[in-house]
Amino acid sequence: MAPPKKQKMPSMKELQGLLEALDAEGGLAIGGGEESANLDDLFEDSYFYAILHNKVKQNSFSISSIATTATQDSTDTTTTAPTTLTFETLVLPQECSWGDDHETLGSELLVRPGYQAVLSAITSTPSSNNITTPTQTIFMATGASGIGKSSLAYFLVHKLFSAGHHVIISDPMFTNAFIDGQYYSCYSPHLEKHTIIHNAITATTAHNDKKKPTWWICDDGFLPTKGTTCNVLVTGSTSATVDKDVDSIRKKNKLALPVQFQIPKWSLDEIKAGLLVSMSLTSKDSPDITNEQEAVLETLFKKFKGNPKKTFAWVKKNWTGPSPQDTAANKPKSKSNKAKRS
Structure with missing residues (x-):
């Protein structure tokens, strides 16, 4: 009896064609239905897979401060104990990683002390929680290149989704979204082709029963498109581009100047x-x-x-x-x- 033929794996070109065909129909939908089970496997090593399936853990660890290491005065036998500092981390399963193709951070994300303050500030703004008569609020988190703007974005995606909000994150290549407990993905250059994501971004009224706000996090130089009505946080602007980005956002969306957060140096x-x-x-x-x-x-x-x-x-x-x-x-x-x- 002849051995069964091995199933031929699709080539990179064939797989790319499949993804493009799916995107033309409105993007990928992950998280529900048998038809998406095989697509679910494609994203098992990504942070949005872990967020969707509630696999993000919050840990903490302590260190001794470098600035206050123990010293002893020559005239005094008293030794000053070093200060102990505690930091929090968001930990994914080992096979997952924070960040997308443009950046690799590993499975553990350091939560800087200011991250929680940004989350509290944006969610406590009255207009960002007004669902019956939505008023768009736009924020910008600015800072030098490499200072951690994308890490802040990933932290906010996790926290906002965990709180029940609809969350969308875009970079120049891909847009990933959590809407009504489902995950969707599409190519950012063709965002208008994805009906569900586009409607969430441009809706003028609440679109679901939970009455939760929609947040669009624009990272790595991506800026919100014309017609945006949801809450927006831009996390990719540097000191060199912030003025240009603010002007572009204002012209596209006819908004007042966005509220700005300056990410402090480490x-x-x-x-x-x-x-x-x-x-x-x-x-x-x-x-x-x-x-x-x-x-x-x-x-x-x-x-x-x-x-x-x-x-x-x-x-x-x-x-x-x-x-x-x-x-x-x-x-x-x-x-x-x-x-x-x-």
């Missing part, structure tokens, strides 16, 4: 915490690094002016001696960080 202690997160060391009972490594971080902090992206990139490339990589190397590696759309 402190040295945040850099230390972020390094431990990036090296997957926060699961230890007492994650920490040596005094010599702290000295290196202080030098990098000054060299890169507190920019975390540049600091972490340098550490991963150049760290020598007993370092966090030695510990992280013994941890199992996660799967690819990129969402599988092609």
Whole structure:
């Protein structure tokens, strides 16, 4: 008896054609119905899959502050104990990662102290919660390149969805949406072809029974399109582009100037915490690094002016001696960080 023929896997070109055909019909719908089960598997390593299926965990870890390490005065035998700081993280299943194709953050996201303040500020605005007579509210979170604007966006997507809001996030390539408990995806350049997402963005009245606001987070240089009526948060503007972006938003949507949040620079202690997160060391009972490594971080902090992206990139490339990589190397590696759309 002849062995059964192996099923031929679709080529990259064939898969791309399938996705484009689906997008032409209105995009992908994940999260309900047998017809979407195979599509669900395509996104199992992405953060929106974990958010949709309630797989995001909130953890915390503590570090000793670099700025207040124990010192002893020559005339006094009293030793000042170092200050202990606690940070929170949002943790995905190991096979998942925060970020999309444009960025890789791993499965653990550091929650900076200011993130919760931004969430509280945007959701406490009266107009952002007015459902019977919606009044659009638009916000901009600005800051230098690499300071963590996208991380703020991912934090807000998780928190807003968990609170029952409709949430849409777009970058120049893809738009992902959580609407009425369902997940949808389409190509950002063809956003108007996706009826459900487009209606949620441009609706003039509440469109569901839960009476929850709709939030559109525009990240990585993407700006809201003409006709937008939902609440908007732009997280991709830098100091060099903010004036141009504000003018573009105002002209397209005939709105007053958006409310702006300036994302502060990272402190040295945040850099230390972020390094431990990036090296997957926060699961230890007492994650920490040596005094010599702290000295290196202080030098990098000054060299890169507190920019975390540049600091972490340098550490991963150049760290020598007993370092966090030695510990992280013994941890199992996660799967690819990129969402599988092609």
